[in-house]
Amino acid sequence: MIPADIGLIGLAVMGQNLVLNMNDHGFKVAVYNRTTAKIDEFLQGPAHETNIIGAHSLAQLVAALKTPRLIILMVKAGNAVDEMIKNLLPHLQPGDVIIDGGNSHYTDTNRRTDMLTSQGILYVGTGISGGEEGARMGPSIMPGGNPQAWPLVKPIFQAIAAKVNDEPCCQWVGNQGAGHYVKMVHNGIEYGDMQLIAEAYQLLREGLGLTVAELQQLFADWNRGVLESYLIEITSHIFTLKDTEGSPLLDKILDSAGQKGTGKWTGIEALNLGIPLTLITEAVFARSLSALKTERQTMANLFPKAESTFQDPRPVGVAAIHEALYAAKIISYAQGYLLMQTAAKEYGWHLNYGDIALMWRGGCIIRSKFLDNIKQAFTNQPTLENLLLDNFFATALKYSEAGWRKAVILGIELGIPTPALSSALAFYDGYRQESSSANLIQAQRDYFGAHTYERTDRPRGEFFHTDWTGHGGKVASTVYQV
Numbered sequence: 001m002i003p004a005d006i007g008l009i010g011l012a013v014m015g016q017n018l019v020l021n022m023n024d025h026g027f028k029v030a031v032y033n034r035t036t037a038k039i040d041e042f043l044q045g046p047a048h049e050t051n052i053i054g055a056h057s058l059a060q061l062v063a064a065l066k067t068p069r070l071i072i073l074m075v076k077a078g079n080a081v082d083e084m085i086k087n088l089l090p091h092l093q094p095g096d097v098i099i100d101g102g103n104s105h106y107t108d109t110n111r112r113t114d115m116l117t118s119q120g121i122l123y124v125g126t127g128i129s130g131g132e133e134g135a136r137m138g139p140s141i142m143p144g145g146n147p148q149a150w151p152l153v154k155p156i157f158q159a160i161a162a163k164v165n166d167e168p169c170c171q172w173v174g175n176q177g178a179g180h181y182v183k184m185v186h187n188g189i190e191y192g193d194m195q196l197i198a199e200a201y202q203l204l205r206e207g208l209g210l211t212v213a214e215l216q217q218l219f220a221d222w223n224r225g226v227l228e229s230y231l232i233e234i235t236s237h238i239f240t241l242k243d244t245e246g247s248p249l250l251d252k253i254l255d256s257a258g259q260k261g262t263g264k265w266t267g268i269e270a271l272n273l274g275i276p277l278t279l280i281t282e283a284v285f286a287r288s289l290s291a292l293k294t295e296r297q298t299m300a301n302l303f304p305k306a307e308s309t310f311q312d313p314r315p316v317g318v319a320a321i322h323e324a325l326y327a328a329k330i331i332s333y334a335q336g337y338l339l340m341q342t343a344a345k346e347y348g349w350h351l352n353y354g355d356i357a358l359m360w361r362g363g364c365i366i367r368s369k370f371l372d373n374i375k376q377a378f379t380n381q382p383t384l385e386n387l388l389l390d391n392f393f394a395t396a397l398k399y400s401e402a403g404w405r406k407a408v409i410l411g412i413e414l415g416i417p418t419p420a421l422s423s424a425l426a427f428y429d430g431y432r433q434e435s436s437s438a439n440l441i442q443a444q445r446d447y448f449g450a451h452t453y454e455r456t457d458r459p460r461g462e463f464f465h466t467d468w469t470g471h472g473g474k475v476a477s478t479v480y481q482v
Contacts, residue, residue, distance in 0.1 A: 327424070
């Protein structure tokens with residue numbers, strides 16, 4: 001029997017569709033699943049009359065592969081990955097490759113890469129985005145780990161990845177956990193995009209009174225302009241579906257959003273690195289707040305909304321909400337890229353920010369027309385410190401600012417929460433403040449804790465302490481930054 005090109009462990013939805021995708025592109029795949037009955041179901045069902053072969057043990061799987069062996073793990077992140085690696089190792093030889101295609105935390109990928117490198121096994125931690133459809137038809141793939149593995153996995157990865165202008169949405173990201181880190185930031189931006197769209201939806205429907213049919217047409221129109229993206233496209237489609245009684249299905253869906261933790265990881269990482277990832281963090285908190293359904297119902301009865309002073313906000317409202325959504329989206333990506341740039345310096349990675357934009361243009365959940373402009377920004381200036389300094393994005397923000405403010409004010413006046421739109425605007429205002437109120441915070445910190453401060457009339461790096469009360473003494477705390 002001709003050996004398989006690659007093996008895959010884990011036949012859930014993503015695993016099955018990746019296998020079928022690889023088969024479609026001429027690669028022979030061997031599959032294994034811990035519940036072996038699922039292997040037979042897959043081979044007799046979706047994989048019927050394909051070249052895909054099944055293995056009912058890890059030993060059989062490894063024996064079915066050509067060398068060096070390539071094995072993709074599509075199992076739950078965390079201990080399940082470590083357990084599977086442990087069980088695989090006795091069957092492998094130096095030079096074989098283990099690929100983790102799940103949503104693992106980048107620190108786990110760092111650890112596993114180093115541990116397996118010491119044993120001669122090449123490890124790849126790769127972010128895969130696009131959901132069920134992307135896995136089947138072409139996902140965005142973000143590989144990192146041991147760079148020696150890239151030439152071995154590149155032909156398969158780039159063949160099955162989404163293509164935009166014949167370019168695969170897959171390039172090598174960087175060493176160790178860099179691939180999973182970029183996927184984590186992708187997921188954080190995804191949280192932000194979804195929250196921004198949800199806030200725009202509530203402003204349009206509750207604030208301006210648009211019907212579901214009007215919303216469907218509006219989002220379809222928006223998807224032909226600067227907001228063109230997968231999430232805007234599917235939102236337009238969501239508005240078209242009705243339940244068995246002929247009512248919009250959306251109205252029957254409980255307003256309590258779930259989450260799997262990758263957005264939270266992005267927020268925690270931003271706090272650890274001291275990066276103001278305000279929009280994405282607010283998006284995570286908004287989901288947490290939505291889950292408090294019972295408490296929200298109690299509060300709604302206890303604190304009913306006041307009468308609005310707006311007489312007829314619709315004429316200016318739609319355009320303002322469009323501008324707010326576009327401007328806040330720019331802020332979301334700017335914050336995400338700022339986090340990646342800081343992480344690259346902190347962890348010694350050499351990330352190609354233009355390539356990352358290319359990887360996100362197709363297949364993934366946040367794919368949008370907008371990413372071409374990010375790619376161009378880093379092509380024009382590879383050392384660009386922040387997307388907001390690029391002429392295209394700076395011009396877009398200046399154009400959208402007035403409408404952005406109107407949309408946030410509309411939400412405030414109508415009692416409609418806009419945490420992501422508002423926090424993005426606050427970031428924008430704070431980031432362009434030449435002088436801020438932080439001097440008072442420094443004075444307060446020095447007053448109660450002798451934490452010292454710098455002076456505007458002295459060089460940066462010199463720290464001073466004032467005895468504010470007259471009996472505090474001259475001793476100051478050690479200066480450090482978190």
